[in-house]
Amino acid sequence: MAGFDDLASERSKAQFDVEEMKVIWAGSRHTLEVSDRISRLVANDPVFRKDTRTMLSRKDLFKNTLRKAAHAWKRIIELRLSEEEAAELRFYVDEPAFMDLHWGMFIPTIKGQGTEEQQQKWLPLAYKMKIIGCYAQTELGHGSNVQGLETTATFDPQTDEFIIHSPTLTSSKWWPGGLGKVSTHAVVYGRLIIDSKDYGVNGFIVQLRSLDDHLPLPGITIGDIGMKFGSGAYNTMDNGVLRFDHVRIPRDQMLMRVSQVTREGKLVQSNVPWQLVYGTMVYVRQKIVSDASCALSRAVCIATRYSAVRRQFGLQSNGIETQVIDYKTQQSRLFPLLASAYAFRFVGEWLKWLYMDVNQRLQASDFSTLPEAHACTAGLKSLTTSATADGIEECRKLCGGHGYLCSSGLPELFAVYIPACTYEGDNIVLLLQVARFLIKTVSQLGSGKEPVGTTVYMGRVEQLMQCHCAVQKGFLELSADLVQAAVAHCQLIVVSKFIEKLQQDIPGKGVKGQLEALCNIYALFILHKHLGDFLSTGCITPKQASLANAQLRSLYSQVRPNAIALVDAFNYTDHYLSSVLGRYDGNVYPKLYEEAWKDPLNDSVVPDGYQEYIQPILKQQLRNARL
Ligand SMILES: CCCCCCCC/C=C\CCCCCCCCCCCCC/C=C/C(=O)SCCNC(=O)CCNC(=O)[C@H](O)C(C)(C)COP(=O)(O)OP(=O)(O)OC[C@H]1O[C@@H](n2cnc3c(N)ncnc32)[C@H](O)[C@@H]1OP(=O)(O)O
Ligand SMILES: Cc1cc2nc3c(=O)[nH]c(=O)nc-3n(C[C@H](O)[C@H](O)[C@H](O)COP(=O)(O)OP(=O)(O)OC[C@H]3O[C@@H](n4cnc5c(N)ncnc54)[C@H](O)[C@@H]3O)c2cc1C
Secondary structure (H helix, E strand, C coil), X not given: CCCHHHHHHHHHCCCCCHHHHHHHHHCCXXXXXXXXXXXXXXXXXXHHCCCCHHHCCHHHHHHHHXXXXXXXXXXXXXXXXXXXXXXXXXXXXXXXXXXXXXXXXXXXXXXXXXXXXXXXXXXHHHHCCCCCEEEECCECCCCCXXXXXXXXXXXXXXXXXXXXXXXCXXXXXXCCCCCCCCCCEEEEEEEEEXXXXXXXXXXXXXXXXXXXXXXXXXXXXXXXXXCCCCCCHHHHCCCEEEEECCEEXXXXXXXCCCEEXXXXXXXXECCCCHHHHHHHHHXXXXXXXXXXXXXXXXXXXXXXXXXXXXXXXXXXXXXXXXXXXXXXXHHHHHHHHHHHHHHHHHHHHXXXXXXXXXXXXXXXXXXXXXXXXXXXXXXXXXXXXXXHHHHHHHHHHHCHHHHHCHHHCHHHHHHHHHHHHCCCCCHXXXXXXXXXXHHHHHXXXXXCCCCCXXXXXXXXXXXXXXXXXXXXXXXXXXXXXXXXHHHHHHHHXXXXXXXXXXXXXXXXXXXXXXXXXXXXXXXXXXXXXXXXXXXXXXXXXXXXXXXXXXXXHHHHHHHHHHHHHHHHXXXXXXXXXXXXXXXCCCCHHHHHHHHHXXXXXXXXCCCCCXXXXXXXHHCCHHHXXXX
């Protein structure tokens, strides 16, 4: 039967050891074992079903998410899962929820910005989930411009408290996930005011709801901000609105690792850079880069499997049509995305290392690598999320009409994913940060300070000094071009980290060869995409450009027989993919047919509303009434 046979035959053609590639993708044999075990645990648990998600009303959807979160937490306790296993469980449950913000932002903020005493007080409560926290930074009027936040935290020396207040409508906290209906606490970012003097934005731990009856505490107005893009998707999250009316908190609830306010109301700066107030964003941006490879690989897995099952035109001698994956146009759209998924995986691994390194240095009061860590996390977050969002949409198109059905899994994946281009920093705003970092590096070139890390290549490019003079005349005027320069810098990082990966010991028959092909596809595809820039700057000649294109075509042919095995190496369960088109067994058509009948519209043969609206038209009662 079509599908079954197609994918089985594809798998038999693979020229490399898929099991070893799974290890490379997972990062280690241990990680593969954990991820494999937990993904099956989730797939086999009926509470974690997600096939009806797109059809539920918001209330039912949200309640179901609460049920899943409670069940997940119960299983984590019962099975004594480690932090690594719990994170895998969250990943495979595959449903954005308040837990993400509690574990992914609230706890890391206390760890990164709290003093030891504050950590000792708050972390045990948070780890046991006796309190649930969120990250309340963005306001109705300001998201990107963090220094423009309006919420105030005024020190009252009489009572040794801060008064948290929302002075305007635009100062309402707006967007924080987990805030709307669940969180009992929040890290709230607001302006520190002492003696009428404004000391800029700092973080404060504020209790929002009673731990007895979950009602908002006095002076607090709180709610959900409403439905978001798509059905199911990010609507499982209670993104919230929050206003404070002179809410008092004890002085020791200001996060005081960066600066402290004494009992007398004096501000004392510690030796850590003030930018650490932005530290949680660096951590999360790094995580978002790893997640990009997951979302893109998931879409690519669906599109690749379906492209091997789907046949159109070109009857062969046996009377069967051509698999669409054999069309060169399909390959030239699909294989660069496959290569990108692997490229983002490896750059994500490297970024994780960079983040751990900068963290260790911070503990030892070495702050020298913080600007580079900020630039790399900001730039790579921007590059990988934009490419992934575009890539998911391309995968939908690669699946033709069926890709538009919710049962393909692609619409919901797209709807859940696209806000990643905005949250944790709008992608353009983040690229401007990278541009600023690059210009600063260039400006130091003549001063004897050698560029290091990801900017080391700059020391070798003489024209850069002139660039600097030009940019000095107007950063804002040139910002659109600077953003392109920032993207190019980040692309260079992605390609170099892929090449560095290939220099490691890579066991398994044919595995290294496949990765080399993917690395070359990624690099040549970027070159192809920006051919105009490469040619106009004289970096390559037209002859080299056409050789590169020919090489790209030849690489596609090299990858073609291995395409299915390369997506099998992601080791995704059917539950995680939640796509009829991407099924492991390729049994697409019978399952598509079956899925259609599950739609609530098919509960009755004659639809609700027939008698009120269809029958009168058919019987021409409406027309007669008007005549
Ligand atoms: C149902 C199932 C449940 C299962 C449950 C299972 C249990 C769970 C178990 C485990 C679960 C684990 C879960 C983990 C999940 C983890 C994922 C987390 C989920 C993520 C969800 C995301 C939700 C979204 C959150 C948000 O969006 S939060 C808000 C983010 N906001 C922004 O990003 C704002 C963007 N703006 C800025 O960052 C800045 O304001 C700015 C644009 C950088 C401008 O800053 P500003 O100071 O005004 O200007 P500058 O002059 O440019 O900068 C000054 C200076 O600072 C440097 N700088 C800037 N930023 C940084 C930084 N971040 N770090 C270091 N340095 C920085 C800049 O370079 C300048 O330096 P110089 O002066 O030296 O040049
Ligand atoms: C799903 C989702 C979840 C979120 N979760 C949280 C959360 O948990 N906690 C939290 O605090 N926040 C959260 N946010 C808010 C998020 O961090 C902000 O929306 C984000 O930082 C962008 O800020 P903004 O909305 O103010 O966009 P704006 O800055 O208003 O952007 C609007 C446009 O202006 C452009 N622009 C802005 N500044 C510049 C500039 N200097 N130069 C050139 N162009 C510029 C942008 O590129 C964009 O095109 C969430 C947002 C979403 C969508």
